[in-house]
Amino acid sequence: MARHDHQLHEGEALKTAARERLTREGEQWTDMRAAVFDSLAGFGKPASAYDIAEAVSKAQGRRVAANSVYRILDLFVNANLARRVESANAYVANAHPECLHDCIFLICDQCGQTVHIDDDTLTSGVREAAKSAGFTAPRPVIEVRGTCGDCEDR
Numbered sequence: 654m655a656r657h658d659h660q661l662h663e664g665e666a667l668k669t670a671a672r673e674r675l676t677r678e679g680e681q682w683t684d685m686r687a688a689v690f691d692s693l694a695g696f697g698k699p700a701s702a703y704d705i706a707e708a709v710s711k712a713q714g715r716r717v718a719a720n721s722v723y724r725i726l727d728l729f730v731n732a733n734l735a736r737r738v739e740s741a742n743a744y745v746a747n748a749h750p751e752c753l754h755d756c757i758f759l760i761c762d763q764c765g766q767t768v769h770i771d772d773d774t775l776t777s778g779v780r781e782a783a784k785s786a787g788f789t790a791p792r793p794v795i796e797v798r799g800t801c802g803d804c805e806d807r
């Protein structure tokens with residue numbers, strides 16, 4: 654991994670880092686965006702726009718449309734505040750909004766719990782292989798399906 658101050662945040666520190674990152678992008682940290690980020694960060698596993706819309710609707714006592722949540726999630730992905738977990742067709746909060754990596758996700762088939770690892774040596778190998786095959790600007794999507802430690806112990 655390139656040498657930099659790589660920090661993983663959680664809880665309040667993650668919300669602060671996410672807010673700082675988004676406002677540095679010139680975007681506003683609106684109440685709605687904050688609510689969506691809170692819900693996403695608290696989910697514990699990949700969540701769809703519908704999951705988030707339901708959770709935010711419940712918390713606020715009013716109906717929030719999945720479409721508006723989807724647009725916010727899209728903004729979050731572009732601003733590095735969230736990542737899409739392709740094989741789960743859902744999103745997770747990005748624990749490192751300050752730096753960009755080809756995040757690798759390990760997804761448990763039993764409980765849906767998702768572990769996130771960053772290993773740029775692994776992903777740069779994939780990038781190189783893609784370039785050799787004539788692909789420009791490859792964006793590796795590396796996801797591993799299996800059984801997490803918790804489920805294995807059960």
Ligand SMILES: [Zn+2]
Pocket residue numbers: 657658659660749752753754
């Ligand atoms: Zn980093």
Ligand SMILES: [Zn+2]
Pocket residue numbers: 749754755756757769770771
């Ligand atoms: Zn990552």
Ligand SMILES: [Zn+2]
Pocket residue numbers: 761762763764765766800801802803804805
């Ligand atoms: Zn599991």
